[in-house]
Amino acid sequence: MDFRARFAPSPTGQVHIGNIRTAIFNWLATRHNKGTFLLRIEDTDLERSTQDAIDKLLECMKWLGLDYDEEIMYQTKQSGLHKQAAEKLIETGYAYKLNPAEEHSPILFKLPYDCDGMKFIRQAGPVRIDLAPGSAVQLNQAGVVYNTVSPKGKTVENAASLAGFKNLEILGADGSVLFRLDEESRKALPSNPQEKMTVENCSALTFLRREVFYHDLVKGDLAKPLDSMKDFIIVRSDGSPVFHLANVYDDMQQRVTHIVRGDDHVENTYRHLFLFEALGFTPPQYAHLPMIVNKAGKPYSKRDGDAFVGDFREKGFMAQALFNYLSLLGWSPGDDREKMSKEELVEAFTIERALRSPAQFDIAKLTNMNALYIAELSRDEFMERIAPYLEKYCPEAVGSPLLEKVAELMHSRTKTFADVAHWTYFFRSPENVEYDAKALKKFLSDDMIRKSVEEFASGLDALPSCTAAEIESKIRAVEEKYGIPQGKLNQPLRIAVTGSTIGAGIYETIELIGSAGSASRIRRALAMKNE
Ligand code: GLU
Numbered sequence: 001m002d003f004r005a006r007f008a009p010s011p012t013g014q015v016h017i018g019n020i021r022t023a024i025f026n027w028l029a030t031r032h033n034k035g036t037f038l039l040r041i042e043d044t045d046l047e048r049s050t051q052d053a054i055d056k057l058l059e060c061m062k063w064l065g066l067d068y069d070e071e072i073m074y075q076t077k078q079s080g081l082h083k084q085a086a087e088k089l090i091e092t093g094y095a096y097k098l099n100p101a102e103e104h105s106p107i108l109f110k111l112p113y114d115c116d117g118m119k120f121i122r123q124a125g126p127v128r129i130d131l132a133p134g135s136a137v138q139l140n141q142a143g144v145v146y147n148t149v150s151p152k153g154k155t156v157e158n159a160a161s162l163a164g165f166k167n168l169e170i171l172g173a174d175g176s177v178l179f180r181l182d183e184e185s186r187k188a189l190p191s192n193p194q195e196k197m198t199v200e201n202c203s204a205l206t207f208l209r210r211e212v213f214y215h216d217l218v219k220g221d222l223a224k225p226l227d228s229m230k231d232f233i234i235v236r237s238d239g240s241p242v243f244h245l246a247n248v249y250d251d252m253q254q255r256v257t258h259i260v261r262g263d264d265h266v267e268n269t270y271r272h273l274f275l276f277e278a279l280g281f282t283p284p285q286y287a288h289l290p291m292i293v294n295k296a297g298k299p300y301s302k303r304d305g306d307a308f309v310g311d312f313r314e315k316g317f318m319a320q321a322l323f324n325y326l327s328l329l330g331w332s333p334g335d336d337r338e339k340m341s342k343e344e345l346v347e348a349f350t351i352e353r354a355l356r357s358p359a360q361f362d363i364a365k366l367t368n369m370n371a372l373y374i375a376e377l378s379r380d381e382f383m384e385r386i387a388p389y390l391e392k393y394c395p396e397a398v399g400s401p402l403l404e405k406v407a408e409l410m411h412s413r414t415k416t417f418a419d420v421a422h423w424t425y426f427f428r429s430p431e432n433v434e435y436d437a438k439a440l441k442k443f444l445s446d447d448m449i450r451k452s453v454e455e456f457a458s459g460l461d462a463l464p465s466c467t468a469a470e471i472e473s474k475i476r477a478v479e480e481k482y483g484i485p486q487g488k489l490n491q492p493l494r495i496a497v498t499g500s501t502i503g504a505g506i507y508e509t510i511e512l513i514g515s516a517g518s519a520s521r522i523r524r525a526l527a528m529k530n531e
Helices: 015-031 051-062 075-091 181-187 244-254 263-279 309-314 319-327 344-348 361-377 377-391 401-415 417-427 437-443 449-463 468-482 490-498 506-513 516-529
Strands: 004-007 038-041 095-097 107-109 123-139 143-147 155-161 164-170 179-180 197-216 221-224 232-235 259-264 284-290
Touching: 004 015, 004 259, 015 051, 015 259, 015 284, 015 309, 015 319, 015 344, 038 051, 038 143, 038 197, 075 095, 075 107, 075 232, 075 244, 075 263, 095 244, 107 123, 107 263, 123 221, 143 164, 143 197, 179 197, 181 232, 197 263, 197 284, 221 263, 232 244, 244 263, 259 263, 263 284, 263 490, 309 319, 309 361, 319 344, 319 361, 361 401, 377 401, 401 506, 417 506, 437 490, 449 468, 449 490, 468 506, 490 506
Parallel strands: 004 038, 259 284
Antiparallel strands: 095 107, 107 232, 123 143, 123 197, 143 155, 164 179, 164 197, 197 221
16 A cells, blocks of 8 residues: 655744654655655644745755655645535535524534444443433534533533434433433434523433544554544634644545644544545544653743754754654664664654653753764865854854864864854954853962963973973973872863863863963963952
8 A cells, every 4th residue: 555644734933843753753654665755734824824934844844854745735725625525514414504594604523423334433331421410401413411510519511412422311310211312313303503402300311332443553542432522613604624624634635544743633533533434535544643841741842942943953953963863752763773864764664663652852862963973074074064153153263274173173072063152262362262250260269270370381482383292291290290180280271271161172272272372371361360
């Protein structure tokens, strides 16, 4: 069988990582199965779906290499077909107007009472529901409204589709049957949704419970009692089709065989199964993905940190790294591989391997993965990739004769391209280096340290050019002279030369900056500390 999956985003703003993960899973499953990957833009929310949002989405897919087959389907262009489908559903008895007398009435889908033959319906056994004593039950061909008492003693109104109550009997206080639902009595119920038949003084309902069920490729067997479902709107009073109808109709038209989407759509699926049936189409297979969550287990949002694909791109994450990381967010190849190329992912990806529990977003893990991808770049590729980030975050470096050497030194330590923001000290004149005041205080207050740092600077004056190895032995010699433990001068020197506590190895850094420049920086740092 042909494998056809789609990504069906609602373009209402920036692209959230959760959404793009859905796209990635669909894409991987399709490419694995040598199927067809479709893109459908569900742009029916006219107030929130903007061209800008659509452009961002397409750009984002392009960046990640999520190529699609066939033309993009824009859902707004389908609305004529959706309305025709709704009319057809009315004709076939699967839908009705909420206010039959009004021309512009919402249209509701009718959960069919005669549904026993449907593949996704099963019987779950007899049920008795005790009612609020003496309360009334209202019925019509669409549904049943009844009152129960909550554990706290409150009267609660319940409403559900008539289809949920096979062989319904409404009992009176003495247990007698006040109403029995059969072929004949059902036909006699008001067909106008605005009218209801009332049965007074009831005590309980008994009926045969039926369930809607399906096998979810990720979540396993799922079911929902039909008596907890209501008929639902498919066309609004302004004539616009509702998500359920549009989504299902378009899946049918695009001949989708597999729906992979977020598990916030599980509840919709129980309704969609009926819609597919009513439209005469075999329902696709479903795979609902658990949410991406934060450390507290709550849905991951902008409040938890960067949540949009554009943010990661801007911060210097590589598309391959983000793709790889998101592929593993809620899916595993079944072995301990983590860094996987697209080809390896396609080869290994089956949707059944998606995990059932929510996936926790971990920026540190993504950053480390990004570093692995950056480390693999050739020197030229690295230079090319950092160019736009240098312009933005380290303009001093652009055109500097030092740049190539700095890049070579820093390449293996670069976790995201935006890290170039920390390279400025290489390119500034000694008087323009910015110092971290706290670090200065912490590492350059001790007299003995200050003296030895000063002595090291004087030694540099005598060494007009020096290599990292020479610098290292010079530092060790000063440490020895002052009885300072080996290596203890590295950090004070790093602050003095670079202004910061993080960076590449201090010997290589001093070699690159040069002895004269380093000596003046050290003196300036010592003077600053004295101020
Ligand atoms: N437009 C829906 C969403 O973004 C798509 C649902 C689906 O994939 O069926 O949530």
